[in-house]
Amino acid sequence: MRYFKKTPFISYEIEIKISLVVLIAFLLSLNLISAYSLKKVRQAQREGFSTKIDLSAELIENQIRLDNYKLPGSSLLNDIRVLSGADMIEIADSAGNRLIAVGVALNRENERMSTPFIRDISVRNRQGLLVYRIRLAGINREEAGLRRLAFLDLIFRSLGLIAGLVAAFLFFRSVMNPYRKIKQQASNLDISLKNYDERDGVEYAVKLFQAVIQELKEKEAILQAMYDNSEKRADSLARYNEYILGSISSGVIICDNQGIITKLNRSATIITGFSESAAHGKHLNEVFGKKHKISQVLRDAIAGKTYSRQEFEINRGDGTTLWIGLTSSQITDDKDNLIGAAVLLTDLTRIKKLQEIAEYREKMAALGEMSAGLAHELRNSVAAIMGFGKLLKKMSLPDARAVDIVDTVIAESMATEEMLSRFLNFAKPLNLTMSRFDIEEVIEECLKISDDQRANKAIEFQINKEGEIPILYGDPVLIKTALSNLIINACQAITGSGRVDISIEASRRDNSIQISISDNGIGIPSEIIPKIFDPFFTTKETGTGLGLALVKKIITAHNGTIEAFSGQGRGTTFIITLPVESRVRVDGKTDLEQLPIEESAHDH
Incomplete structure (x- = not known):
């Protein structure tokens, strides 16, 4: 085992405590930043509300001056009130008598919600005399909502800080407990670290743990070398299997349990007429066709039905037909789980032709044996007919018509004899001179x-x-x-x-x-x-x-x-x-x- 030299460092417990203090300080700073940001938002909102009220008052004043000091309509005032967020707009004369008012007057309930904002402005004519008094009053409801939000934020930040302190304490306990257990177990081990005699504290357990890790790394290197060697042997075995599949005369087609073709050896490409590059990685129905015999056999094998030494006539990729012998089987892993199916193909074309030749020879032999005897009997009868015909021809016949009839009988008999001779020659076995x-x-x-x-x-x-x-x-x-x-x-x-x-x-x-x-x-x-x-x-x-x-x-x-x-x-x-x-x-x-x-x- 390789050991580490002792190096000065801060205790792990102190490091964890410092980390927790820094984390709490960070959370605290986040709370302060959040409170400060919310305060600035409230201030900006109040200023914005005040600005809208002031602008609305100035707008009303300018409208009165443009209309030669005529009172504006209530609809215009109401639009300005809605845009400014004011609750009420009121215009009175110089004596304080209300001339026009839009909106709702403020009440105590509104005042409890937030401090009301009131803006008064005086409108004077060109001589400087007071003409109208304009008052805009409103409650800043958004600011009130922000104030409530700030209050809730304070509550949640306080609760979050308390929860963080509790979580930090629990985290410290959960982190340190394993170290304490490691320390206790390490102190029970009869292992001494060179250049490190102190067994108190977590540092000793950590050093011991590092030494064990180093030894595991050395073992890992040995295991990796063994794995590389086994992988090379597996690759060599895989290539050997490829050589076998490529060299055998029988065709081999393999698919996975989903019907995807994974292997088509050279003999299978010759027998089926489909190349491996065109078939590999594709579904068997896509390559051969759903109704093709090979597709049906592979689907049956996946479903659990296999065939042994079956003979089929298949359609090849070039459109020709071919007789094949076929055996199918399932492919399972070491746990008998189905992982695919395979078929073994044998070209039976030559065998079928030899069978056809043998059947033809047997047929011809039987025909020759049966008909030879019949032909001999017919030849005897024909010979007799020809003999009697020639005998009649030598005799004195009553008229020329009778002579013609006899000549016809003799000619037909000779033609029949010629045909029977040809047939007998055909029925004889052929003697080949090779x-x-x-x-x-x-x-x-x-x-x-x-x-x-x-x-x-x-x-x-x-x-x-x-x-x-x-x-x-x-x-x-x-x-x-x-x-x-x-x-x-x-x-x-x-x-x-x-x-x-x-x-x-x-x-x-x-x-x-x-x-x-x-x-x-x-x-x-x-x-x-x-x-x-x-x-x-x-x-x-x-x-x-x-x-x-x-x-x-x-x-x-x-x-x-x-x-x-x-x-x-x-x-x-x-x-x-x-x-x-x-x-x-x-x-x-x-x-x-x-x-x-x-x-x-x-x-x-």
């Missing part, structure tokens, strides 16, 4: 294949490439078949002249490429777009409905997706998404001759 290939070269080959379709049409092709396009891994022959179908489809949809735009774009986010084929042709009615990839769906008399079904089958076999966007008279756009590194493992080759590419994609 290799690395350049998609731009494949598209150039597809354009050459489509030359016949645009021979008699003024069709312009435009190829757009964004960024560096990576080398794909897949079956280039089947990919060429699918793209050729779509390009031929676009050419057939254009009547006369038109344009076909083909764009290629690489996506680093999901390691894929996107191929878009657009035309400005007749378009597809929006109500049948969901059906155009179904097998056998067609609106053309000569179509089989297998063209787009085959395209989707090829794209699905490469773990890709295909989507169509169109409207009647607005052209059509097909968007294909293919992974750069396909995980399909197959053996064998695909027979290109068995894959139909002449089928129009507008064959609906």
